[in-house]
Amino acid sequence: MTQPKRVLVACGTAIATSTVVAKAIEEGLAARGIPVITRQCKAAEVPALAKDFDLVVTTTPVPSDLGIPVIQTLAFLTGIGKDQVLDQIAEILRRSG
């Protein structure tokens, strides 16, 4: 059994957009055969939490020196480029340890 990958989903207040993004990532990655666990947080909490995750997906700017990949995107809200972003996330998670 492979371990599910862990994705940290950030937005400004962790109440609205990250809820939508987390759900869309879980569904989109499940469809690509990659089980993921998501956790939502505020952008300001990302640096403290990042070490326990394989990837950060955020709608709002976060620091870039986290030691794990960061994808900043509105695709899960606007639909623009959604499939490409899901493919990109899948690719990053397949390569991560």
Next chain:
Amino acid sequence: MTESSAHSSAAIRKVTLSERLVILRMEASSAEEVIRELAARLEREGLVRPSFVEAVLERERTHPTGLPLAGDLHVAIPHADVVHVIAPALAIATLARPVIFRNMVNPEEMVPVSIVILMALDEPHSQIEMLQRLAAFFQEPQRVRQVYEAQTPEELIRAIDLLN
């Protein structure tokens, strides 16, 4: 007289979007003006606390909510922390002329916004279905256009189709 806001907490879990929370073709010159007017409507209906409006404006300064969509009409979804909310609700304005919000993903970038959806959310996980419907709505430019062109609040509520 407006209706009493003293519903029991069990009765108000559903997201409220009433005709009194819709403003059509608002003449506004700034994002702040739109947020203040929509927040005043929510407060009048007893759906948010008096602290809500400043919390939204402050959040907008640090974490803006402008969303450039695929069509030529763009939206913003200002909101605030759950502590300022009494019962979940949406207040929506279509604007006679766009006002500038900053882009959620890149605060340096200005987004001319034609539809503002002020969200008062108290328990995001129980409102996930509404939020997903909202995201699905953003992804269909012809529906966004339909909402923008609504002639009455009822027509807008029907077109945006976010509530069960």
